[in-house]
Amino acid sequence: MEKLILPDIPHLRHIDVYEMRGGYQALKKALGMKPDDVIEEVKKSNLRGRGGACFPTGLKWSFMPKQTTKPKYLCANGDESEPGTFKDRAIFEFNPHLFIEGAIIAAYAMGVKTIYTYVRGEYAKWITLLQKAVDDAYAKNYLGENILGSSFSIELYSHKGAGAYICGEESALMNSLEGDRGYPRVKPPFPAQNGLWGCPTTINNIETLANVPIIINKGWEWYSQIGAPKHPGTLLYGISGHVNKPGIYELPTGVLLTDLIYKYAGGVLGNKKIKAVIPGGSSTMWLRGDEIDGVKMDAESLKAAGTAIGTGGVIVMDEDTDILKILTRITHFYHHESCGQCTPCREGCGWMEKILNRFLEGEGTMEDVDLLLDVANNIEGNTICALGDAAAWPVQSFIKKFRDEFERRAKKTPSMKKPVKPPHLVTLEV
Amino acid sequence: MLSEQNLKKLEELKKRYPTTKALLLPVLWMAQEQFGWISLDTMKYVADLLNLPFHHVYGVVTFYTMFNSKPIGKYHIQVCTNVSCMLRGAENIRDHICRRLNVGINETTPDRTFTVTEVECLGSCGTAPMVQVNNDEYYDNLNLEKVNKLLEDWSKK
Ligand SMILES: Cc1cc2nc3c(=O)[nH]c(=O)nc-3n(C[C@H](O)[C@H](O)[C@H](O)COP(=O)(O)O)c2cc1C
Numbered sequence: 054m055e056k057l058i059l060p061d062i063p064h065l066r067h068i069d070v071y072e073m074r075g076g077y078q079a080l081k082k083a084l085g086m087k088p089d090d091v092i093e094e095v096k097k098s099n100l101r102g103r104g105g106a107c108f109p110t111g112l113k114w115s116f117m118p119k120q121t122t123k124p125k126y127l128c129a130n131g132d133e134s135e136p137g138t139f140k141d142r143a144i145f146e147f148n149p150h151l152f153i154e155g156a157i158i159a160a161y162a163m164g165v166k167t168i169y170t171y172v173r174g175e176y177a178k179w180i181t182l183l184q185k186a187v188d189d190a191y192a193k194n195y196l197g198e199n200i201l202g203s204s205f206s207i208e209l210y211s212h213k214g215a216g217a218y219i220c221g222e223e224s225a226l227m228n229s230l231e232g233d234r235g236y237p238r239v240k241p242p243f244p245a246q247n248g249l250w251g252c253p254t255t256i257n258n259i260e261t262l263a264n265v266p267i268i269i270n271k272g273w274e275w276y277s278q279i280g281a282p283k284h285p286g287t288l289l290y291g292i293s294g295h296v297n298k299p300g301i302y303e304l305p306t307g308v309l310l311t312d313l314i315y316k317y318a319g320g321v322l323g324n325k326k327i328k329a330v331i332p333g334g335s336s337t338m339w340l341r342g343d344e345i346d347g348v349k350m351d352a353e354s355l356k357a358a359g360t361a362i363g364t365g366g367v368i369v370m371d372e373d374t375d376i377l378k379i380l381t382r383i384t385h386f387y388h389h390e391s392c393g394q395c396t397p398c399r400e401g402c403g404w405m406e407k408i409l410n411r412f413l414e415g416e417g418t419m420e421d422v423d424l425l426l427d428v429a430n431n432i433e434g435n436t437i438c439a440l441g442d443a444a445a446w447p448v449q450s451f452i453k454k455f456r457d458e459f460e461r462r463a464k465k466t467p468s469m470k471k472p473v474k475p476p477h478l479v480t481l482e483v
Numbered sequence: 484m485l486s487e488q489n490l491k492k493l494e495e496l497k498k499r500y501p502t503t504k505a506l507l508l509p510v511l512w513m514a515q516e517q518f519g520w521i522s523l524d525t526m527k528y529v530a531d532l533l534n535l536p537f538h539h540v541y542g543v544v545t546f547y548t549m550f551n552s553k554p555i556g557k558y559h560i561q562v563c564t565n566v567s568c569m570l571r572g573a574e575n576i577r578d579h580i581c582r583r584l585n586v587g588i589n590e591t592t593p594d595r596t597f598t599v600t601e602v603e604c605l606g607s608c609g610t611a612p613m614v615q616v617n618n619d620e621y622y623d624n625l626n627l628e629k630v631n632k633l634l635e636d637w638s639k640k
């Protein structure tokens with residue numbers, strides 16, 4: 054399969070090379086189409102968001118109001134902070150113009166005049182690389198006033214984050230851009246109605262937008278036949294942990310997880326067995342090593358396997374891994390990154406971390422496992438944004454699949470401490 | 484006070500956003516780059532500059548982990564210890580750095596050359612373990628030998 058997003062072309066990040074390879078032809082083609090036809094093309098291609106939620110991109114664009122006196126905005130989401138995820142960074146480094154071209158086409162389709170690219174602050178180096186590409190695109194009038202002689206004008210600005218995972222959540226991202234703390238907003242209203250500064254806004258992931266020129270160039274029929282029918286295209290799978298060749302592999306959706314690990318990433322370090330795999334970034338549910346045979350890497354297949362494609366960040370753990378410690382580290386992450394607005398997430402994540410730490414210290418009991426599950430269940434679905442769910446899912450799936458880990462580690466002699474009951478189970482006698 | 488150059492940059496940036504509040508993160512970045520950290524006085528100055536309440540600026544500075552509200556060393560070593568790095572021995576790297584520099588996490592060496600902090604995933608999972616220095620350069624695929632070399636180089640400079 055030919056690589057579409059990150060083809061092996063030296064110096065592709067330079068605008069001359071990009072143009073020589075057919076770059077910005079899709080934009081020229083799109084400018085000759087009606088904006089609605091561009092949206093229709095993307096809709097029919099079945100492109101789905103690469104930011105984690107797999108939402109159909111064309112459909113999302115169609116939510117933007119046509120008749121409005123307000124300015125419309127597009128936010129390109131380059132916050133990329135989900136542990137195990139490092140793909141958007143590769144686009145900034147190796148093929149930034151593909152993303153820029155996609156963003157301009159998206160803006161044209163939705164009648165957007167201003168694009169903000171929000172990039173996590175730690176990516177200082179990649180912000181510079183992106184800025185160079187943006188400057189070059191301005192110089193050639195792909196951006197700016199009346200692009201390529203059309204009546205369409207478009208600005209693209211980079212906005213640097215400052216270290217907060219939550220700012221990748223679309224409504225927190227908008228608050229952060231507005232100069233506030235990154236607090237997610239209650240939905241509805243949805244961004245297409247009430248987004249940046251109360252104006253219609255669409256938020257798309259960097260990789261999502263990078264797919265757009267390919268769809269416009271080759272047509273939806275061609276694109277929709279790549280990979281899994283309901284989730285077509287290629288993905289930039291990031292594979293890390295205990296494999297011989299960690300890195301980014303661009304492959305069609307629906308590739309076998311075992312092929313990704315053994316055929317592409319060179320197998321497990323030291324030829325060890327696999328104990329666990331996290332298939333799509335730290336928020337997704339864990340798979341046991343003995344469950345991965347036959348599992349395909351696309352939205353529907355992973356859902357059927359009880360987990361999710363997420364960001365396509367695969368984390369492999371070998372048989373000698375202290376997986377309880379890994380789960381504790383992940384839970385610590387969510388505790389640290391919780392913005393603190395919603396009580397279940399703010400308190401629950403810390404509570405889960407404390408319970409897990411009890412196990413690492415040899416003080417945990419099997420009642421603690423029930424308590425842990427109860428706390429996780431009470432976070433899930435009870436928060437403004439999905440960070441709470443993202444914290445609960447790894448814990449819930451771990452308890453389901455690796456209960457034996459807790460049993461092995463649980464304190465053998467009964468604790469002198471009274472078991473702590475979750476507060477909502479206490480019945481009040483009146 | 485922001486430098487002449489930064490104030491000029493600020494005027495340019497104003498054209499990009501419909502409100503001045505949206506300039507807060509860009510201005511805080513300029514201030515941190517200029518002063519190395521963001522003091523209460525700097526926060527007051529930024530609040531006046533953008534016509535924002537002081538408490539708003541304070542709330543924003545303290546929300547984002549990359550803004551230093553305390554002075555830091557010349558080399559701010561940020562060690563990622565999240566999953567992918569942890570699986571590749573990040574804890575050893577962290578402990579080794581702390582031992583060599585004789586500091587704890589979130590501490591600065593007495594000569595103010597090094598500050599060591601532990602950070603969340605920096606998106607370098609394919610080249611783990613790694614550290615970032617001064618919110619800028621990434622050092623990937625680390626082992627103890629490479630860390631020793633880096634620390635020696637920085638100590639000399
Ligand atoms: C806690 C949290 C963090 C997120 N971080 C990111 C991120 O770093 N990058 C991203 O593209 N989407 C992230 N998302 C998803 C966004 O909210 C949004 O769905 C996505 O940017 C939409 O783009 P897409 O439709 O192109 O996927 C995050 C969501 C949550 C709940």
